[in-house]
Amino acid sequence: MRIHITDLQAGDQISQDIFNAYGLHVLSSGAILNESDLSRLYQHRIDYVDIEQRVSPSFEASETAADLFPPELRYKFEDAVAGCELLFKQALVEGKISEEDAKESFQPLVRHFQEERDVVSLMLSMHTQDEYTYQHSVQVGMLSFYMAKWLEWSEEDQIRAGMAGFLHDIGKCRIPEEILKKSGRLTDAEFEEIKKHSAHSYQILKDSYSDEEIAVAALQHHERRDGTGYPERLHDQAIMPMSRVIAIADIYSAMSSDRVYQEKRDLLCVLKELYRLSFNELDAEMTLTFINRMIPNFIGKRAQLSDGRWGTIIMTHPTDPFRPLIHVDDKFIDLAVEHGLEIDRIST
Template identity: 60%
Template sequence: MRVHITDLRAGDRLSEDIFNSFGLHVLSKGAILNEKEISRMYQHQIDYIEIERRAGIMQASDGEAADADPAFASYNPLLRPLYHDAVAGAEQLFTRALEEGRIYEEDVKESFQPLVDNFRAERDVVSLLLMLNSQDDYTYQHSVQVGMLSYYIARWLGWSEEETIRAGKAGFLHDVGKCKIAETILNKPSRLTDEEYDEIKNHPEYGYEILKNSLEDPAIALAALQHHERMDGKGYPNGLTGDKIHPMAKIVAVADVYSAMISSRVYREKRDLLQVLRELYDLSFSELDPDITHTFIRHMIPNFIGKSVELSTGESGTIVMTHPNDFFRPLVKVGEQFIDLSAHRNKEIKQVFM
């Protein structure tokens, strides 16, 4: 029976081999699908497949399956307005934290939880970032992005659903201490003075005090305090190293660095998502937790399959396949030609598009 990918369920069995639009083999006939295989088909942008008939399934008049499993919904058009609502909610949280010195659990839930509920069915995080990233409201948009990425990282690490939601919340609130930093410093278009930079570096402690006095979960407050600590001890405010940094803070640190590097700032243009992943990989050998960073990279890389790219040579193409041993130099189709960037070292990806 022919079904759309959004109707797939764990346990379905393929009745035909699956190939992507470039003719590359993805899965074999007879394969029993689980979450991983279904995710692969999303990543290869496959729309319809043939599976063996399920017991008791009814057919719609057009021959396609009549019952859709909402757990595997395709891109949700509500995500964009929910994202903007969460950004506006973050701004309100910051304002209230400045005025009252605390935040309220119900405000956090109202702002961020609807977005979390809709993240569960979304697998293509790269498309989400490309779609939702803009130049507006950096501080608040950054909070939402870090919450989103922290949620996914925790899930990819195998944390429980409850812990995953906590990680998302920690990411969402990690910068709340910036409410006490003057906007003239936060949005300064030129280089900060030493005094201004020292003031910026106070925001983890400001955030810790606000969250410690607001929430019953000490890990969320610690994530705010420690998200600028680094594995090599060169972070702040306390110069912690390795295992002295809370696991939640290590997740938020990876999400924080990635979001900051891909975002537009008043003093810097946003940078390409794939290039930043490569820089994150380099940081995993000194500043960021290697297990968390490599897990993040391994799960992000397949999302680039099917994305349009501009090469350093000015050529435009599409990522067809990624290399397990050279994540950042994939196989790209340019016109009718396939270019293996792992072999053509004089070319590289300049920018990734939807």
């Protein structure tokens, strides 16, 4: 069937080759459209395309991101969360964990997810306050793995970064549950107790792994470039690269998840906050790499503008990633030009 590109959806299959007005081949017959393909069609000013008849129901706003992924992938995520909980309990009782158990809990998830295009939406769609600590650990592990990949680290270091992110908070097993799950503001004494978790993580992982960098990454993941972090108030290059990666993943996951004392924040707002932190606290190059690789995940997503209207993100700008091109009703709004409008929230 022939439809206008504004009616296309990720997952539609092209039934005829697509060429632009200059005869340049854009997409081949049989291609399954993804978000970047949709953006490419807009860039080439394609108006109509022919697609195969849709056999699945169209996307409804009530669907969650988790509904768009195969059950097997959700099960792998849930298995990793359950495995993380067992590791926390093992660390509390024995003071260390089994390296093999950690691998069995986390690495199957990496193998299944590393080819998924929108893994972030799936991870962030599945979190509950009761399991926050464990789900957060899995998310940080996955995000750290991807960051190492985007930074072009070796495959071995990608896995190490992912594992370090997965285990970075294991020292929280030694923090009283009434403090971890407190819904109100922490007292100064309670906050000092919470801050001990990075040192606890270091000791547990040092006693569990021959690779001490995994333990050091856990120790340093709350350090900041300007010396405002903890536990040692380190500056700049004194903070290990793996620790800097985990710091970014940790903040992103924490701010975009529901917690007992804080509702999750909009994903685009979280990236803006990371950008702000990159000037003084976080590694600037790593943070910008993370933002630039995350932003394309918003193409095809529904966004609400500051005037209340809803639209679809069509294309992001390389020089101003937070002000994309939005398709609203029957027109396009370029937020890089329309400075009076902003995105209030993203629907995932």
